[in-house]
Amino acid sequence: MSSTIASSSTAPVIVVFGAGPGLGASIARRFGKEGFRVALVGRRQAPLNELAVALKADSVEAAPFTADLSDPAQVPALIANIRERFGRIDVVEYGPASAGEQGFTPATQLDAAALEKSTRFLLLTPVEIVRAVLPELTERGTGAILVTHGMSAAIAMPFLSGTGPAMSAMRNYIYSLNGELKDTGVYAGTLTIGALIVREDAASNETFPDDAEAAGAFPTVHPDVLADLYWDMYTQRDAAERTYPESLPTA
Numbered sequence: 001m002s003s004t005i006a007s008s009s010t011a012p013v014i015v016v017f018g019a020g021p022g023l024g025a026s027i028a029r030r031f032g033k034e035g036f037r038v039a040l041v042g043r044r045q046a047p048l049n050e051l052a053v054a055l056k057a058d059s060v061e062a063a064p065f066t067a068d069l070s071d072p073a074q075v076p077a078l079i080a081n082i083r084e085r086f087g088r089i090d091v092v093e094y095g096p097a098s099a100g101e102q103g104f105t106p107a108t109q110l111d112a113a114a115l116e117k118s119t120r121f122l123l124l125t126p127v128e129i130v131r132a133v134l135p136e137l138t139e140r141g142t143g144a145i146l147v148t149h150g151m152s153a154a155i156a157m158p159f160l161s162g163t164g165p166a167m168s169a170m171r172n173y174i175y176s177l178n179g180e181l182k183d184t185g186v187y188a189g190t191l192t193i194g195a196l197i198v199r200e201d202a203a204s205n206e207t208f209p210d211d212a213e214a215a216g217a218f219p220t221v222h223p224d225v226l227a228d229l230y231w232d233m234y235t236q237r238d239a240a241e242r243t244y245p246e247s248l249p250t251a
């Protein structure tokens with residue numbers, strides 16, 4: 001697709017849920033380069049505005065939408081706002097993250113309150129998003145649902161619980177969804193990342209302080225590499241899951 005269709009009202013639309021300076025921005029740029037218009041979702045208006053302006057400079061049409069994704073009840077209005085602005089939704093990528101809010105908890109210290117919080121954010125809201133967009137995608141017979149996970153979604157490790165139980169449930173759901181949608185033209189897949197995402201702007205490398213501490217033990221990856229991986233997943237549609245690195249470190 002050429003970048004000229006980025007301004008067309010029939011150009012496809014990707015919604016980046018968690019459009020921060022790391023992977024979110026890279027996905028917006030990667031799909032934008034392929035002709036997608038981009039809906040940027042986060043809680044803070046200012047960084048979303050800045051990213052939308054930066055994308056515009058690269059000839060990508062983008063618009064900011066504020067919402068708190070820890071509240072699944074906000075999904076219907078959010079999706080309605082995006083549809084009102086862009087007229088359609090073709091791809092959703094769910095990968096919000098925030099420094100200090102989704103840290104790891106030792107399993108011995110996990111309680112129902114913490115688990116309820118991570119479950120709302122990492123399972124209930126993305127399931128509601130799928131419910132909200134799936135009829136449009138299946139009716140058209142195209143599009144994709146992409147969900148980003150950290151390594152503890154796939155590999156349980158001592159002291160790295162907290163988000164893991166909720167993410168592993170979402171990963172399980174994506175596997176089922178992938179199989180159920182196989183003959184519909186709609187793709188569902190998850191990218192599981194066993195690496196610390198680093199970017200040129202060191203000040204923005206704060207999303208995962210726990211990971212940063214463990215950086216010596218984990219590989220690192222630029223978010224553009226992961227965005228390329230997502231583009232491959234979107235175009236090739238050959239697996240319910242890809243991982244980075246290709247072989248995840250073992251527990």
Ligand SMILES: NC(=O)c1ccc[n+]([C@@H]2O[C@H](COP(=O)([O-])OP(=O)(O)OC[C@H]3O[C@@H](n4cnc5c(N)ncnc54)[C@H](OP(=O)(O)O)[C@@H]3O)[C@@H](O)[C@H]2O)c1
Pocket residue numbers: 017018019020021022023024025041042043044045047067068069070094095096097098148149150151193194195196197198207208211223
């Ligand atoms: N960073 C890593 O090293 C790493 C490692 C493994 C896996 N991952 C996964 O990769 C994905 C992207 O991570 P990233 O660090 O590159 O993030 P990012 O794309 O730089 O930023 C994600 C954005 O999510 C938004 N967000 C957080 N909580 C939210 C909420 N309740 N409602 C709406 N938006 C919210 C934040 O903006 P606001 O604060 O404005 O809401 C933040 O800017 C995540 O799924 C993460 O779990 C990251």
